Amino acid sequence: MTENTAPGRPGIDLPDARGRTGLDRQGRDLTGNPRVRIHDVEVLACDWSVLRRTTFDYQHSDGHWSRERRETYDRGDGATILLYDPDRRTVLLTRQFRLPAYVNGHPDGMLLETAAGLLDGDDPQEAIRREAEEETGRTVHEVEHVFDAYMSPGSVTERLSFFAAPYDGSAPGADTAGVADEGEDITVVELPFTEALALIRNGAIADAKTIMLLQWAALEGPFGHR
Known part of the structure; x- marks a missing residue:
C-alpha cells in the first residue's frame, strides 16, 4: 500500500488543527479603501490563532504608491x-x-x-x-x-x-x-x-x-x- 504524500499546507488546502482551510483568503477581496490594493496574503502560522503576512499597495497623501508588507495576528473578536x-x-x-x-x-x-x-x-x-x-x-x-x-x-x-x-x-x-x-x-x-x-x-x-x-x-x- 502506498502512503498518500500529496503536498498540502495546513490551514490553506489542508485542515489545520482546528479544521480550517482557506485562511489565506482573508482580506483578499477588501474594496472599502480605494487607496489600498491587496496584492498577496500568506499564512505564516495557524495553531489556535492565525498569523498572516499581507502585501499591499498603498497610495500616500501626495498621490504616490508604495508596496507595503504587514503582519496581522488574528485571534478572533x-x-x-x-x-x-x-x-x-x-x-x-x-x-x-x-x-x-x-x-x-x-x-x-x-x-x-x-x-x-x-x-x-x-x-x-x-x-x-x-x-x-x-x-x-x-x-x-x-x-x-x-x-x-x-x-x-x-x-x-x-x-x-x-x-x-x-x-x-x-x-x-x-x-x-x-x-x-x-x-x-x-x-x-x-x-x-x-x-x-x-x-x-x-x-x-x-x-x-x-x-x-x-x-x-x-x-x-x-x-x-x-
Missing part, C-alpha cells in the same frame, strides 16, 4: 465586562497569569482584569454572559453595551466589545473560577471602586480593557454623573 455593585460601590475583577505580560516585564504575570473572552462564534452579549459566569461564578442577565474598540490595531485584528452589568455583592460568590480544561486558574477579586481607580494610578492594574472600563465607570457609568 472578544468581549469584556465590568461587574459592579452600585449600592456597595464595588467592582468584581479577576486575577490570572498572563505569559505575554510576564515575558515583557510584568513582575509575576498575575494581572487584575475585567472578565473577558473570545466570542467563539457567539453573539457578543451571549459570549460575555458565558465568560462572566465562567470567570467570576456570577450569573449575568441584562448587560449594557458600552462601546467597541480595536485593542492593538497596528498588528492584532481583534475588536473587543465592552459591556457593564450590576451584580449582587451581598450574595455568596466563589473565590476561584475558570474552566480547568482550558488551563484557567482564576482568582475572583472584589474591590471598592475608589481602590480600583487607585490601582490604575500606581500601576497595579495595567490591563488596557480594565482601565478603559473603570474610567468609563468613573466618567459616565455607574459611579459617574450621567
Whole structure:
C-alpha cells in the first residue's frame, strides 16, 4: 500500500488543527479603501490563532504608491465586562497569569482584569454572559453595551466589545473560577471602586480593557454623573 504524500499546507488546502482551510483568503477581496490594493496574503502560522503576512499597495497623501508588507495576528473578536455593585460601590475583577505580560516585564504575570473572552462564534452579549459566569461564578442577565474598540490595531485584528452589568455583592460568590480544561486558574477579586481607580494610578492594574472600563465607570457609568 502506498502512503498518500500529496503536498498540502495546513490551514490553506489542508485542515489545520482546528479544521480550517482557506485562511489565506482573508482580506483578499477588501474594496472599502480605494487607496489600498491587496496584492498577496500568506499564512505564516495557524495553531489556535492565525498569523498572516499581507502585501499591499498603498497610495500616500501626495498621490504616490508604495508596496507595503504587514503582519496581522488574528485571534478572533472578544468581549469584556465590568461587574459592579452600585449600592456597595464595588467592582468584581479577576486575577490570572498572563505569559505575554510576564515575558515583557510584568513582575509575576498575575494581572487584575475585567472578565473577558473570545466570542467563539457567539453573539457578543451571549459570549460575555458565558465568560462572566465562567470567570467570576456570577450569573449575568441584562448587560449594557458600552462601546467597541480595536485593542492593538497596528498588528492584532481583534475588536473587543465592552459591556457593564450590576451584580449582587451581598450574595455568596466563589473565590476561584475558570474552566480547568482550558488551563484557567482564576482568582475572583472584589474591590471598592475608589481602590480600583487607585490601582490604575500606581500601576497595579495595567490591563488596557480594565482601565478603559473603570474610567468609563468613573466618567459616565455607574459611579459617574450621567
